Amino acid sequence: MSSGADASQGGWSRRRFLGALGGTAAVVAVPAPAPAPADPVSTPVATPAPATTPGAHRTGKAAGPRPLYVGTYTSVDGGGTGIGLATYDPATGQITGAGTLTGVADPSYLAVHPDGRTLYAVDEQTSGAVTAVRLADRKVLGSRSTGGAGPCHLSVHPSGRWLLSANYTSGSVAVHPIGTSGALGERTALVKHSSPQPGPGQDGPHAHQFVTSPDGGHVLAVDLGTDTVYTYRLDTTKGTLTEVSQAHTRAGAGPRHLTFHPGGRYAYLANEVDDTVAVCAYDPATGALSIGDPQSSGSTGSATNYPAQILVTANGSYAYLANRGDNTLARYAVEADGARLRLLDTVSVSGDFPRQIAFSPDGTLLFTANQRSSTVSVFLVDGATGQLRLAGAPFASPVAVCALPL
Secondary structure (H helix, E strand, O other), X not given: OOOOOOOOEOOEOHHHHHHOOOOOOOOOOEOOOOOOOOOOOOOOOOOOOOOOOOOOXXXXXXXXXXXXXXXOOOOOOOOOOEXXXXXXXXXXXXXXXXXXXXXXXXXOOEEEOOOOOEEEEEEOOOOOEEEEEEOOOOEEEEEEEOOOOXXXXXXXXXXXXEEEEEEOOOOEEEEEEEOOOOOEOOOOEEEEOOOOOOOOOOOOOOEEEEEEOOOOOXXXXXXXXXXXXXXXXXXXXXXXXEEEEEEEOOOOOOEEEEEEOOOOOEEEEEEOOOOEEEEEEEOOOOXXXXXXXXXXOOOOOXXXXXXXXXXXXXXXXXXXXXXXXXXXXXXEEEEHHHOEEEEEEEEEOOOOOEEEEEEOOOOOEEEEEEOOOOEEEEEEEOOXXXXXXXXXXXXXXXXXXXXXXX
């Protein structure tokens, strides 16, 4: 069974049960700074925010330590007590712990507003929610219900006006407005994936990711339970969703995570259950996605492997896949202007169960959050060859399931 499947273990989903296998807390818990005056939610801003989303690969190397935020589970043995706070050296990749932001339950996935001022976290619980945190003083701006159970992914629309989230357990996606303060308003959309029927071995839909296409015209939801990627048109005035297309993997593939090539015409899909990846063609005009044939994840060991997340370099030359079980990062050459992936090699993550990976904003570092070993590994990325080199010993962080470098 997939590690993302919703098999119960004493009331937990299998996702959360696996989180309990992690090690000892390594980040000292400290309370959030004293609250500043509350920022009420206001009408979403009408103009796009600056495009400074992590992974946008700014030119030039940042000087001095940069912030790193680490997501965890707070409701499992050995888990964290909130969002892990740390800094990293942008030249060496060395991580230094800086405590914990408490007051956020099960923050298993993190994202930042395009203007860099607000952090968003899922609260991956039965009564799912999303929480906003103002980074200037680390004030929690409040939480809003996602209308579903077990939210496991969220992203901010490039306009900075809408937060998109995926409810894994209940198989639905939600939209929340973002006010001028960065705080969240009441949910404007909630869509449950009711068709097609669940794939082999699945008990229902399991939305695993909700992201915006590079052209900004569509938002796409990846559902592991129905073997489907749903394309919606987001009404950027009302925050409502209209389904425009469905793309289906082969039965039982269990798609988990999609990432686009910077050219905007191709995307790459990590299939968790059948241990494959696939190249997808994307039509910006219609939002239609066409999923290609499954390819190897690069896993070669005897352990069952669950691909987790795939990333593409800003220049579109290389892609990296996190393999949980094989505990490796697979490196692919991206060819034919994005239409083809060619497996080059794999490298050990020096940890156990790499749940999520992320580039530093300039693309010279790659972070892996290793759930079972409770560590974050950092790799130096060779810009010419795409080769990865481990940047020192992994950083200990309790049940690390998401690393967000800014």
